[in-house]
Amino acid sequence: MDTLVICIDRDNDLGEKAKVITPVVGRGANIAAAVSLATIDPEDSDTNTIFGGIRILDELRSLGVDADIVSFAGDKNVGTISDHKIADQLDEFLSNQDVKSAIFVSDGAEDETLVPIVQSRVKIDSVRRIVVMQSENLESTYYMIKNFLKDPKFLQTFFVPIGLALIIYALAMAADQPQLAIIGTFFIVGAYMILRAYSLNEKIVLAWRDLKKSYHTQKLSFVTTITAISLFVIGTVVGSVKVWEVVNMNNIGYDGLMALTSLFIKSAVLWYAASIFISILGKIFDKMRANEDYQNLIVEMLFALSGTLLFWSSSSYILSVSMSGSGYVFSINYFVYSVVLAIIIALVGIYFSANPKKEISDEKETSDEKEKTDDKKRKTVAKTAKHEKFISVTEENDSAKEKMADPVKINIENEKSND
Numbered sequence: 001m002d003t004l005v006i007c008i009d010r011d012n013d014l015g016e017k018a019k020v021i022t023p024v025v026g027r028g029a030n031i032a033a034a035v036s037l038a039t040i041d042p043e044d045s046d047t048n049t050i051f052g053g054i055r056i057l058d059e060l061r062s063l064g065v066d067a068d069i070v071s072f073a074g075d076k077n078v079g080t081i082s083d084h085k086i087a088d089q090l091d092e093f094l095s096n097q098d099v100k101s102a103i104f105v106s107d108g109a110e111d112e113t114l115v116p117i118v119q120s121r122v123k124i125d126s127v128r129r130i131v132v133m134q135s136e137n138l139e140s141t142y143y144m145i146k147n148f149l150k151d152p153k154f155l156q157t158f159f160v161p162i163g164l165a166l167i168i169y170a171l172a173m174a175a176d177q178p179q180l181a182i183i184g185t186f187f188i189v190g191a192y193m194i195l196r197a198y199s200l201n202e203k204i205v206l207a208w209r210d211l212k213k214s215y216h217t218q219k220l221s222f223v224t225t226i227t228a229i230s231l232f233v234i235g236t237v238v239g240s241v242k243v244w245e246v247v248n249m250n251n252i253g254y255d256g257l258m259a260l261t262s263l264f265i266k267s268a269v270l271w272y273a274a275s276i277f278i279s280i281l282g283k284i285f286d287k288m289r290a291n292e293d294y295q296n297l298i299v300e301m302l303f304a305l306s307g308t309l310l311f312w313s314s315s316s317y318i319l320s321v322s323m324s325g326s327g328y329v330f331s332i333n334y335f336v337y338s339v340v341l342a343i344i345i346a347l348v349g350i351y352f353s354a355n356p357k358k359e360i361s362d363e364k365e366t367s368d369e370k371e372k373t374d375d376k377k378r379k380t381v382a383k384t385a386k387h388e389k390f391i392s393v394t395e396e397n398d399s400a401k402e403k404m405a406d407p408v409k410i411n412i413e414n415e416k417s418n419d
Contacts, residue, residue, distance in 0.1 A: 001417040003104045003125070006090075006118060007071040009046045010082050012385070014073045022073040023089050028079050030054060030069050045107040045130070053105040053132035064109075080202045087117050094121055101125045161192040165273055214286075224282025228275035233272025239264040246323075259322040266315040273308035277301060292307040295352060303347035306342040313338030 007030070014020040014181050020037040034050035041047075057225035060067040072089045074082025104127045106112050115127060165185040172181030195201045214222040259267050280301045317335040319328040 001068055001097055002065050002098050002101065003067040004097070004099045004122070005053045005060070005067060005069040005105060006228040007050050007069065008086065008114055009049070009071065009073040009116065010086070010111045011078050012073040012075050012082065013037060013041070013044050013046045014071065014087075015043065020073075022071060024071040024264060025068070025093070025199070027057060027069055030071055033071060043383050049105055049107045049111075051129065053103075056103055056105065063231060077202060077205055079199060081122055082156045083114060083117060083206060086114060087121075090118065090121055103128060105130065107203050161189050164188045164192065200337045219282070220285045221279070221282035222279045224285075228279035231271050231275035231278065235268035235275070238271060239268030242267040259319065262318040262322070265311055266319060266327070269308055269311045270316070273304060278302045280304070298348045299353045302345050302352070309338050309342040309345070315344075323407040364383055 009022070012022075014022060014024070017040045018033065020033045020036060024030050024033045030050050031054060034047050034054075037044055037050075038047040050071055053071070057067055057069045070093060072086045074086045076082075080419050092414065101123045102118065102125065104112070104115055104124050105116060106127075107130050107317055112127065112129070118124060165188055168184035169181045172178065172184055195204075204347050211222060211225055214225070241348055243264050246260065246263060280297050284294045284297050287297065313330070313335050316328070316330040317332070319334075320330040
């Protein structure tokens with residue numbers, strides 16, 4: 001195939017609205033998909049993207065170019081999840097097709113963010129953006145606001161934090177705690193903004209999907225992940241309770257924030273470390289069952305152990321300095337020993353992380369050598385078989401000639417005897 005026309009639906013309107021499974025390959029299938037989407041939502045711009053791609057396909061075929069069209073769709077959670085889905089579909093399609101170049105078709109700048117992903121897999125000759133011309137009435141402010149309020153992405157971005165803040169405020173006022181209403185509102189809105197800023201919501205969705213996948217495939221990582229989450233929650237509760245007890249007993253205010261933070265870390269960090277270790281152990285077990293390399297997970301465990309030791313020793317030393325009267329004792333010598341031990345553990349992890357590269361390169365070299373020797377053997381066997389086949393054919397021809405010669409002689413002798 002000389003040219004492939006690629007249409008992108010990053011937010012998966014084809015699947016969410018028209019229930020079309022992607023990739024959609026071929027002219028007829030894409031027309032049917034576009035008609036299905038246009039029937040359900042005539043205002044969706046992805047319909048025009050597909051029809052625009054079909055027009056480009058017809059132009060290429062009229063010029064005698066060997067071309068085809070395919071439409072890929074991502075996920076309603078636009079970002080890492082949707083891009084990963086499109087990349088997987090594209091890889092699977094290209095593994096079965098020999099495509100020389102592609103034309104990228106989209107309906108706007110959002111879908112065009114996938115150009116580098118596609119370009120890393122196939123050469124892109126052109127990028128086409130399909131823009132729909134609208135009348136002035138449709139471009140009015142009322143129409144834009146109306147469509148924004150129907151857009152799930154807009155609703156999730158702006159209305160979710162407002163809704164959460166209102167719920168927290170209402171619950172606090174119902175409990176007759178107006179000061180908690182303001183604190184809770186700011187906390188929820190701030191946490192949501194951090195999640196969106198660092199795309200943590202997408203990572204949470206991916207983690208949830210991995211958890212469901214491990215459940216359906218009966219992997220040990222499902223149980224260890226649940227255990228890790230439980231230990232994390234327990235550690236958070238234990239740390240919070242310790243801090244609350246110290247605040248009530250010693251009446252520590254904002255001036256003791258460092259001491260309270262250290263107390264929380266000291267009380268919760270071991271629980272957090274246990275949750276990390278349990279989760280990694282489950283993944284190691286699953287890797288061992290699948291006969292896959294798990295050395296990188298051991299390295300992660302060593303670094304987690306090193307970090308845990310540093311956090312625990314640091315918080316313990318801070319408590320011994322700031323709250324020595326409460327019975328917290330941790331000498332500077334123990335702190336130094338802990339730092340040295342943490343560095344040694346980290347160095348061991350670095351050593352293990354550096355070794356697999358050499359092993360992989362060695363395995364590659366041996367596998368290449370094996371392939372070369374296998375190719376030589378196959379060629380030798382093929383030549384031998386060819387030679388034997390040639391010999392057998394010539395022998396058969398010779399025997400056939402001899403057999404054909406005998407009847408001729410017999411016929412001649414018969415004719416002579418008759419005369």
